Amino acid sequence: MAEFTRPELDALLRHADEVLRRAAGARQLIDAPRTPPTAPGAVALGFIMLPPGAVTWPSGFFAATELDGLPNSWGRIRQYLSAAAVLGPLRLEARNAAPSILGRIFAGGKIARARAAAGDLRSRLADPSFAALDADVRRYLELAGLADMLQSRGVPLHPGAHAVPDHLVSAARTAVEQAVGAPGSTFVQHDAGVQARVLERARALQQDPHSEPAMRREAERLLDALTAERADLLLRQLPVDALKTATNERLRFTGLDTIGVHTVADVLATPTGRLTQVQGIGATTARRLRAAAETLRQEAVGTHTTGIGDTPTASAMALVRLLAQFDQINTLDEIQRARRRRILGWAEKVPATGGLWDVLVGEGPEWRAYLDDIAWADVHPEVLAPARPVTVSGESWADYLTRPAHYQALLSTLLDLEVEGGDDLAADIxxxxxxxxxxxxxxxxxxxxxxxxxxxxxxxxxxxxxxxxxxxxxxxxxxxxxxxxxxxxxxxxxxxxxxxxxxxxxxxxxxxxxxxxxxxxxxxxxxxxxxxxxxxxxxxxxxxxxxxxxxxxxxxxxxxxxxxxxxxxxxxxxxxxxxxxxxxxxxxxxxxxxxxxxxxxxxxxxxxxxxxxxxxxxxxxxxxxxxxxxxxxxxxxxxxxxLDELPERLDQTDWIDLTPADEKHYASAVQEGNFMAMRRAAMTTPGAVPAKLERIREIVEEAEEAGRRVLIFTYFLDVLDRLEAELGRRVVGRLSGRVSAATRQTLIDDLGSAPAGSVLLAQITAGGTGLNIQAASVVILVEPQVKPSIEAQAVARAHRMGQTSTVVVHRLIGDDTVDERMLEMLAGKTQLFDAYARPSESAQVDDAVDVTEGQLAEAIIKAERERLGFDA
CATH class of the missing domain: 3.40.50.10810 (Tandem AAA-ATPase domain)
Structure with missing residues (x-):
């Protein structure tokens, strides 16, 4: 049994301590959790933007990466830990292998055991295979320590003067790609100074109460309110019996009229306790009544449309005023608007901070487009400048009534509902x-x-x-x-x-x-x-x-x-x-x-x-x-x-150039001073095909090609006769005051089953009210009417709930005729008939503002006689 001098034993114990310290370090490497980096601050925009600090790196990421790159490094470390596990007890026993003189006297058998442990310890530490293992682990720990020091300075994603080896940069990139789900990306370093400046202006514009974004939010609010108004109007028109239909006749009730409940809206407005006062209606039935009414209300509110309509409710008029304001600040073309819209969207997602950012770019053009938009906005700061407050006149509703398509287009632009079409075109086109x-x-x-x-x-x-x-x-x-x-x-x-x-x-x-x-x-x-x-x-x-x-x-x-x-x-x-x-x-x-x-x-x-x-x-x-x-x-x-909003109807004025025969026939009626003859002259020219009739034929043919059916309104029976004779087999029937209610419904049913291009003729005073004619989606008004309410009611026959197609309304106006004079006067262009341009403040029905036919006829006959030289 070998003896150890004190210096020899001390050297052996120091060697053992060094190995045990390395084993402790190796144990930390093995036990460290291997969590991947996360990127909570990443911004995805078709490419991935990483502001400074966007990625959270787990401790030991570089160290683990270094060891991952060495062959069997983790296996060698585990082998080392296994070998080092027995060195601790041996070291503890071996510390008494070189006792002092007194120690030898009192130690007894302990010295022998200590010397045996020291010998075993020395033998293990000197084993060539363990020495090689120890050298490897020493190198692993040095690499890990250097890697931890580098990581403490930051994890770069681009090569540079930071002293981080390229293989660690590459490993960091791969980890980020996995974290954000963008494998195979190209990494770009981006100076975000210009971007921060642009996005800060965009944020300010978003908050500007006079800006387009603010107008958009207000338009959405007003559309919701308009939808609620329409729902309320519908419920006030639905009789209580509609609740039986809505519940498949499971609800049975009578006598609600005795407490003034006549409509679905009345049911919603009446407390349950009041409903139970009706004989036969208990608490359960009353609750079911209100529940069914609420279901109908929810369905009505859910029927959302961006069509403004022609009823001047508070919300509709407020929306039109808003659009008139938008019209004044709307100076951007399509490309500019698309750029600004994108920038405003980015401002909601991208922090407006500067510095060097990292960007992961795919193969698409999105990144270059983003840089181009940011650079463009920086060069054109006026596009993101604060909006100027604007005011509009009190006549915006009247202007809307004369230009509904213009306002509807403004609304679609404001709400960003525009759709291009052209899906079959190649990408380069x-x-x-x-x-x-x-x-x-x-x-x-x-x-x-x-x-x-x-x-x-x-x-x-x-x-x-x-x-x-x-x-x-x-x-x-x-x-x-x-x-x-x-x-x-x-x-x-x-x-x-x-x-x-x-x-x-x-x-x-x-x-x-x-x-x-x-x-x-x-x-x-x-x-x-x-x-x-x-x-x-x-x-x-x-x-x-x-x-x-x-x-x-x-x-x-x-x-x-x-x-x-x-x-x-x-x-x-x-x-x-x-x-x-x-x-x-x-x-x-x-x-x-x-x-x-x-x-x-x-x-x-x-x-x-x-x-x-x-x-x-x-x-x-x-x-x-x-x-x-x-x-x-x-x-x-x-x-x-x-048309995402599917506007309720599309109005079109068809200006008709009278033929020489038409003009001669019309002049005769003017010379006679016969207002009614003047109004129908353009459709009753004898011995020739009137220009209006030719246009009607064209519209009907176009409707046939488009798979639509046609509803034609006129005030005059002899015009109906002419249309019936000329359109022949296309006509499924004619509605006039002479047709019974049962026959009217039969004709409407016939139109619903008739082929495209079929026509239902109607005298506007008979077919313009009380009928549902959703089978027709093209409406022709042969001549303007004296009362606006008559035209509105006529169009409403086809343009109503249940109509699945947009209704196209053609108003035929003879150029330089009584038709044009009526349009001018009824549109409020003369003081005498200005009441037509604005709804009455005291009455919300069209008839409340209609002037007498005698006044209109007198003014128009006078104007036409002067124009044609009969009253020189």
Whole structure:
């Protein structure tokens, strides 16, 4: 048994202590929890932004990473701990292996055991395999210590002068990618100084009480209130018996009328104790009555719409005033608005702090777009500047009644409900369309809906296209917007080719919505109008016959309305229009006919604007395949596609240019001073087809193509006779005062089962009240009525609860006739009839403000006789 000197034993014990200390350090490495980093401060925007401090790193992350990178490091450490586990007891026993003289005297057998333990300890520590293991662990602990020191200074995600090895940076990136769920990202270092400045301004704008965001919040509140008002109105119109229907006749009650309860609204307003006073109604039935009424109220409130309507409730009028204010501060175009909307959204998520941020970027364009938007907003601080307070006149409701589409468009823009359509287009085409800034310099009194702006830009980018939007979506204004843009960029000769029946409509729309010169090339001065257009530029309006017979310069932009007129390539007018399309740099063919109905015809039209898209046998393709193939040249949006709010109705004024025969017939009625004859003259021209009748035929044909049925109102029986004779088999019946109630309902039922394009004729004083005619979604008002309430009630026959389609209302107005005079006077343009422009403060029904027919007739006859020279 070896003896140990004191120095030898002390050296052995120190060696053992060092090993045990390393074992303790190794134990800490093994026992440390292996939790991944988290990123509670990460901001996801299509890319991941990490502000300083956004990532929480677990202690020992770098140390564990270093050891993970060494072969079998954790196994060696466990082996080391196992070997070191026996060294502690041996060390404790071996400490007495070199006693003093007195110790030898009194120790007895303990010395022998201590010397044996010391020998064993020395043998274990000197074992070559343990020495190698100890050396490895010593290196592991040094690496872990250095790694902990580096981590204490921060965990960088980019190589640099921070002395953190690249493999640790790479490991940190991988851990962050896993933490935020974005594997394979590119890491970017971002100086957030400009961003902080922009987002701080955006936050201030969000809180500005006069800003667009504040207006948006108020508009949403008012729409909720408007919905509640409409629900209340509906419940006040529903009889109590509706509760039986709502509960499948399980509720049985009578006698509620004895306590003044007549409607569902009355049930909600009456306490349960009051209901139980009716004989036969106990507490349980009363509770069920109120519960059923509340269910109906909830359903009514849930029927939310963004249609403003035509009832001047407090909420509706407040909403219109708000939109009039928004109209004054709404100066951004589509691209600017989209940028600001995105920035305001980011301001709600991204901290407005500076410093160096880390960003994880994917393969998409979102990060570059974000930087571009931030840089743009920094260069254009006015876009995020505080809003200026604005005031509006007290006539905003009257203005809304004359321009409902304008206000409805403002509401959609304010609420960010705009939808473009064009889903079949390739990504590169969509990008070019969305990046085109529409020049609106020459547009007036026109707020384009999002889908309308998209349609105009689609035309400009693709140059020659077909626009096939559903009826009532504003194909005309999209065409005019494209023409105004081209005019502003130097292409100043726009030619509109259309049927004679809509020539006046095009003239009025062109003058109303643009400030471009408009030339009506029709009639005896056609050639002079064309030459003036060729000389000065602007918009030239020409009929199909005019296009065939008039010598024209090559236009810059050709608009072809009712493009089905050129579906036959063999006709002279088709060849003439085709030549104009070929000569122009841009062409737009307008058609409301659904492609599904006329695939072969659309193949012909597409060949005029994009012949490269046509191949043999295309006309036999399924409609869906055909549409996808021709998407670069054909755009169609249905109402349900682009009008998220599905407005309750779309009103359209059709200006009718009377034929010479119409004018002669009308003049005779004026000369006679016969007001009623004047009103119906444009539909009763003898021996000729009146222009109004021709327009009615066109509307009915368009309705048939769109899968709709038509309801036609007129005041006059002889006009009904003429319509019934001319429309023939399309007419399912006529409603007048002579038709019994039972027969009326039969005719309405017949319309519901009739094919698209079918017509129900109605005398407006008989068919305009007390009927539900939801089967019709196109309404034609042949002539304006003396009382606004009569027209409103007539339209309400189709535009009411249960109508699943947007109702399109056509008002036929003869140009320079009694119709136009009535519009002027009934719209409040003269003091005599100003009562029509504003609802009475003392009565909320239209009839309370109607003037007498005698006053109206006298004023209009006088004006028309003077205009036609009968009272010189």
């Amino acid at each position: 969509l990008e070019r369309i969305r990046s085109l800034r529409l020049d609106t310099t020459h547009l007036t009194d026109l707020h384009l809906r999002g889908y309308q702006s998209f349609g105009a830009r689609f035309t400009l980018v693709q140059e020659k296209v077909i626009l096939g939007d559903d009826m009532g979506l504003g194909k005309t204004v999209q065409a005019l917007a494209a023409a105004a843009h081209l005019h502003a960029t130097g292409r100043q000769h726009t030619l509109v080719v259309c049927p004679a029946s809509v020539l006046t409509n095009w003239e009025r729309e062109s003058r109303r919505f643009t400030d471009l010169p408009v030339y009506r090339a029709h009639g005896p001065e056609r050639v002079e109008a064309v030459r003036a257009w060729e000389s000065d530029g602007g918009i030239c309006l020409l009929t199909y016959d005019g296009a065939r017979t008039t010598e024209l310069r090559a236009p810059d932009f050709v608009i072809v309305d009712e493009a089905h007129f050129i579906k036959n390539p063999a006709t002279g007018r088709t060849r003439a229009v085709r030549a104009l399309i070929d000569a122009a740099s841009h062409a737009l063919l307008l058609s409301g006919t659904p492609l599904e109905n006329r695939v072969s015809e659309f193949a012909t039209l597409v060949s005029f604007v994009a012949p490269e898209l046509i191949s043999t046998g295309m006309s036999e393709m399924a409609a869906a395949d055909f549409r996808k193939r021709i998407a670069p040249a054909y755009l169609r949006r249905n109402q349900a596609d682009v």
